[in-house]
Amino acid sequence: MSSQPPSSIEIEYAERCGREHARVCGDTRPPGLRRRLVAWRDAWLVRQALKVAGEPGLILDLACGSGRFWPVLAEHVNRVILASDNSQAMLDHARTHYPASLLKRVKTFQGSAFSIGLSENAVDCIFCLELFRHVPDSEGRLALLREFHRVSRDTVIVSVNSRAVVEAEFRQAGFNVLHHQEFVPGSAVWRVYVLRKR
Secondary structure, three states: OOOOOOOHHHHHHHHHHHHHHHHHHHOOOOOOHHHHHHHHHHHHHHHHHHHHOOOOOEEEEEOOOOOOOHHHHOOOOOOEEEEEEOOHHHHHHHOOOOOHHHHOOEEEEEOEOOEOOOOOOOEEEEEEOOHHHHOOOHHHHHHHHHHHHHHEEEEEEEEEOOHHHHHHHHHHOOEEEEEEEEOOOOOOOOEEEEEEEO
């Protein structure tokens, strides 16, 4: 699976994620109530999105970082998970967090989300929860969406901050919005979208 080198957006995002992950890994205290509630809500939103997407069997977790969502993605027993990140070191580190029973269902490869090293219609669903919402401009988001449209045969799950413009970008890239859900209902913090290729 060959792909182009990571973009500056991905490098900056990976460095931020790496710092945050190192901080969390270095904190030996049990997670506080706030962190547990956020993790519970994240997992609930992912489960809902996967349900709306039709419980896809072959999913690509893009810019997967430490594999934070692998346990939720793996709850569906027949699901195969491909996981890509621009940092091989982060992929190697992610594998130290989970049991062999989970890891045998996750195939990792290094690559850029802007140029995924897979063929057209290679997976049922692309899951890109974190990176997408950190892309600051319309041009970058459209480049990602067009690549997602090429590689997914059916659905895409992303999260966004700036939903005013992004729904038009979804349509422009060839997607319909199947569903969306706020992280905190009624707030404008961030929202998870399930998209389907037209």
